[in-house]
Amino acid sequence: MSKLPKEPPAGEITPPALYLRRRELLKSAALFAGTASAIGGGLVWLTGGAARPSAAGAPGGEATPLGAGAPPGPPAAGASSSGTRSRDPFVTDEARTSYEDIVSYNNFYELGLSKSEPARNAGRLRLRPWAIACEGEVKKPEVVDLDTLLRWFPLEERVYRMRCVEAWSMVIPWLGFPLGALLRRLEPTSRARYVQFTTLLDREQLPGQRSDVLEWPYVEGLRIDEAMHPLTMLAVGLYGKTLLGQNGAPIRLVVPWKYGFKGCKSIVSIKLTERQPATSWSRAAPDEYGFYANVNPAVDHPRWSQATERRIGELRRRPTLPFNGYAEEVAGLYSGMDLRESF
Template identity: 60%
Template sequence: MLIRRPTDIAPSEITPQAQYLRRREFMALAAATPLLAGEALAALTGKPSPFSTTEALNTRQQITSYNNFYEFGTSKEDPAANAQRLKTSPWQVAVEGEALKPKVFGLEEILKLAPLEERIYRLRCVEGWSMVIPWIGIPLASLLKVVQPTGKAKFVAFETLLDPQQMPGQRTRVLDWPYKEGLRIDEALHPLTLLAVGLYGEVLPKQNGAPIRLVVPWKYGFKSIKSIVRIRLQETQPPTSWNLAAPNEYGFYSNVNPAVAHPRWSQATERRIGEFFKRKTLPFNGYGEQVAGLYRGMDLQKFF
């Protein structure tokens, strides 16, 4: 038997320790049910998804070190520095309101609702930057169908964990805590809308919204709420954090729209993290073919 010495192994063949530990953590989470372990392995090895873009990925370093997560600070570097204190296990998500079968789900229960899959999505932020990220998760629709929304469920409201001890940014008044977001029910049930639990074949890093977050790829990034603990089905449009803070700057819908400028900057172009030159912003972040029909007949400058 040939035993290779460390000097025989190329650096490119060595899995970084942090990545190895993350993979072990993801597999440990998946092992909560034997049925999930194989699905998690498929996700780790790149289970194909028809929803994925073919654009080049941003690196894991870029994705995990340049973040908006005001619960851990307002600079892009703060979340990576401050989020590691967050306790993500055990974790529960309460789904309530206009539902025939409201339920409090453990994270392991959510992961069993549908096969995990990797989806490579563009994420466009309102500040003018974008990334391409290989998310791992399940459709939000898989969760909502379990609780059976009633005919009065026109909107879906989301809340992030409220815990200033773990989330030091919540000790400030930069926003009205907890962070709140919302979607129309048809947006929430759209197959592109994802509950993400991982990226790059690993459990979701804490600075990226662990242990479970929303990803709505045709909307600006702040709509993709992180560290979710409550989902409420309701008849009326829910208040959302950035709309409450600056209603003239951040609308409820927040669809990526190069024709609607932010009051303080244009949205017509964006800079992909890691690139020097800007590129044109695409309507609905390039997902118009899939989602434009949701807004047929709406004035997208008025309902921005």
């Protein structure tokens, strides 16, 4: 990928879905011209480290508190939620993005192509009952009801940086559990090399699936060592509240060192496979969205630079960190790989 001479303002970056739709329309127009002349859920809240069921989510897309009182405000920059500096990779010292921004500025094309549409359409999504098929190369395949799944694992808060491929970022206090804990329970076979995640397919609940922007359902994937890494989690809440539809309710993938589109939302299937899964954005535009999608400021997107990012809630851009600031924890996973070739 060639380095662009100048990074465009964030507001001038066309969202990938709209760009791909326009590209398909141009292809269709060219073909036509040529022919004429000869495209609620309830969750859990933590008390003393144990998980307990909470009340069902409020109607109208409002989140259910996972504990008493309002969600905490963002800490000052350089301070953790306890007021002390932290080097824990699970809790960044950076100021958290406001709850209002996190739930109103979203990419979830199944619920709409703009940043605001997902929040408006999220009320269509029925969060109970919800089951996840855990299948493929495992010794203990099972279709698990979400509430059963949440009783299996204690929940924990992790404050992660999130970097979108569109060159904007947030800091989000997720609530969830390590994906590796679930995979170990399923007992992967010796043939398991990858983990494939699939989003719900339902055009009534997810009206964006009526479009042909992507092949539906949405599919993402990780290598099994990436999936088993301690930083990788399944999130069911944020800011101490139940996860909302626009953020991927009732359960979504969070991989903080990768671009945000890797975080499959509203998951209904987790399948371990021997072969690398064909993921949605890589199928749609393989020259723009690779399978690995590791945050890499040295590898530009073909249409914009990835060297800097716009943190939502801030005025100035900031440098993008390799692996989104998690290089110390994850760079070893890619030892010997050409990260420009395997982007």
